[in-house]
Amino acid sequence: MSDLAISIQNISKVYRIDPTTGGAASRTLQEDLVNFAKNPLRRTTSSKKQEIWALNDVSFDVHEGEVIGLIGRNGAGKSTLLKILSRITEPTHGFADIFGRVGSLLEVGTGFHTELTGRENIYLSGAILGMRKAEIDRKFDQIVEFSGVSKFIETPVKRYSSGMAVRLAFAVAAHLDPEILLVDEVLAVGDASFQKKSLGKMSEVAESGRTVIFVSHNMGAIKNLCTRAVLLDGGKALVDGDVDHVVQEYLITASEKGEWHTEIADREDRQGSGALRFTGFQLRGSNGSTVEAAVAGEAVEFVLQFQCNSEKIQNASIMIWLRDAFTKGLLRLGTELTAQSFNELPQEGKIICRVPRFSLRPGRYFIDLGADIDGVKADRVIRAVTLDVVGGDFYGSGKVPLHPNDGDLLCEHSWRLG
Template identity: 60%
Template sequence: MEEPIIQIKGISKKYVIRHENAPYKTFQEAIINAVKAPINLLKNNGREPKKETFWALKDITFDVNRGEVVGIIGRNGAGKTTLLKILSRITEPTEGKITLRGRVASLLEVGTGFHPELTGRENIYLNGAVLGMTKKEIDSKFDEIVKFAEVEKFLDTPVKRYSSGMYVRLAFSVAAHLEPEILLVDEVLSVGDAEFQKKCLGKMKDVSEGGRTVLFVSHNMLSIQNLCTRGILLESGQISMEGSITDVINKYLDLGGEQNGEVCWASPDTAPGDERAHLKAVRVVSEGRVTGVVDISKEFRIEVDYWNLEANGRRHVSIHIHNSMGVCILTSANYPSASLTPDLWYARPYPRGLFRTSCIIPSCFLNDGPHSVSVFINETLSDNIIVIKDILSFSVQDTGMMRKEFTGKWLGAVRPLLDWHTVQLN
């Protein structure tokens, strides 16, 4: 079997954080400190006081095979960029060893090496060379780069006179025409307008499908899902999960703390309700797990658990779902005429005990974004037992459904998959 193109073994990176003194409050203090600085330096024998070490990466080990497109996911400060910086040799690891079996190019920031005083043409050559292209390569790709960036008319204008859109377009375009065997990309697709982003994504897709090995860092799950086959989840400098990109994204989205997908009460004494019934819990369940983040292409369930305290009462459950704009997306209830399959407990006298009523929200239905749930339990249509507005919120995550052609925002309260047909009429 062929050896992996990237082998990472036990990579750690330590940073030393120096605590600088509090900023000077007065000019006088600044002067006194300036005088004291050389004296202090002598006193401390040249050592700086107060140092703290911090491991940005700790014992990272994984292999990447030729042609794989790997997404690296993690919150800010998880060590993603540090990892790319070590791989691209910008900074050195403190421990460990990496073997690279191919030419590497890294794209950590769009437009690095651009000089504002130079013209577009001059910057293409300079930036290309900085990124590792030879003059011959740049010559042969020059027209393509210019065309992709749509700056033909401004080639001989200094880039400082460019609009910010033109600037990033040109910068991305140069970088996009790199042809290394290993490409490291850090969060660069978030530039330009929607139209250009789509072009960039398309270009990245070409790159990854062209058999090149790509390591891709982004906070945009949609583009990661689209481009990558494998995912690595970093958490405080360590690998917390490695596997198929879908699994890793799901794990990552689960980390979202603020909406954990469940509200519950341990005992009926503290729970909301009256002498007839008390609420126990409301939760969102997707693929068998309680979650605050649901995949747009997966169906999920809203469960309402409650204690019935009065024998022979009748309990009806209904919900409202609002989106982040406060628009009511739907109201629904377990009435037989409102349910696909009739709820067997509808209008039945309830014995005392714990009950669960749940409602299934179909896949490919809600639009992406945050939503809130309001819960109602009533005895008759006009007799509410429990009314709690916005008891729970959850977020619908775009994971690539309906994203083959259009990559912008789908407008509207819902985002259903519909049937489309065209016929020729003449």
């Protein structure tokens, strides 16, 4: 067994939230002075506060060179744990020993200032992340090259597109060189090709023998990068072990509740005439009830909520693309493939696409939605929603390929001697 890099011992973190101030932890002087004047003997802090246990008695060890995925739903305590390990906030109980220089990447572009040029921001952000000036000098060219914004390096960042700013910010962070790296969901930024690049950089880091704790909702990335994972739920470490096992566990607990994804309605980055627009998405399982994850080998229904902006819509064709984390297309489902089309659509309604036996390997995928009216592009939403697939019994044998190299598709087959 290699040496310890991080030892987490019974760490808990309690936040005290005062419901009377709407959860804000900072107070106003005015309030306290008024309270004091009203009742000088009582301490103003003793008002009825609620305790929230963001972390509750979490312990685990991380050894040198291990790449650990930290997974769990929002609010499970992943980010709090990273904040404690990177010394941003203190634990309420317990302790952690850390052996080695820690670099943490909880957000891309921390400290970036839009008035400053790209060059100035590289130095600023690098120094904030803990790099020495000499170190930034040395890596400057690599950073600029990685970011791909070398032409604009003397331009204020406010003139950058948001994609460029993010690329530059990530490029700085990617050149951090600590022994222990803590990474929080930073790969969810930028366009697809940049995501691929950053994922590549992350696996480079992982393979270089550095110790990494990696938080992500992208199960594909977790599986690709990590050997071990810890599942946090409600502030507790529920499962700790082999990454495939823990991811499976997470997806199963996550599939229990599903809801409408109405955030699609607010997406601005869509294409098309707008004659028909998607406003919501829901996933239904084999028995028609809402689910959060599809089960491989079982029926699944994609429910698309739409709105029509012109009357008498004729000849509407609808399509769904399923893609992997690298935006590679895996499947296309479409009305034109089944030789169907919708006529006289109502102002608002739902279109349901049913797949009798879902044939993607367990993992996380992305769904693009599209609609054409009379052959004219009406709506395109890229990465409208994410789709988690959990392992079912596709082959009736209880077995499903789990290794990333096994491909993403499942296909009915049988064997015989010929």
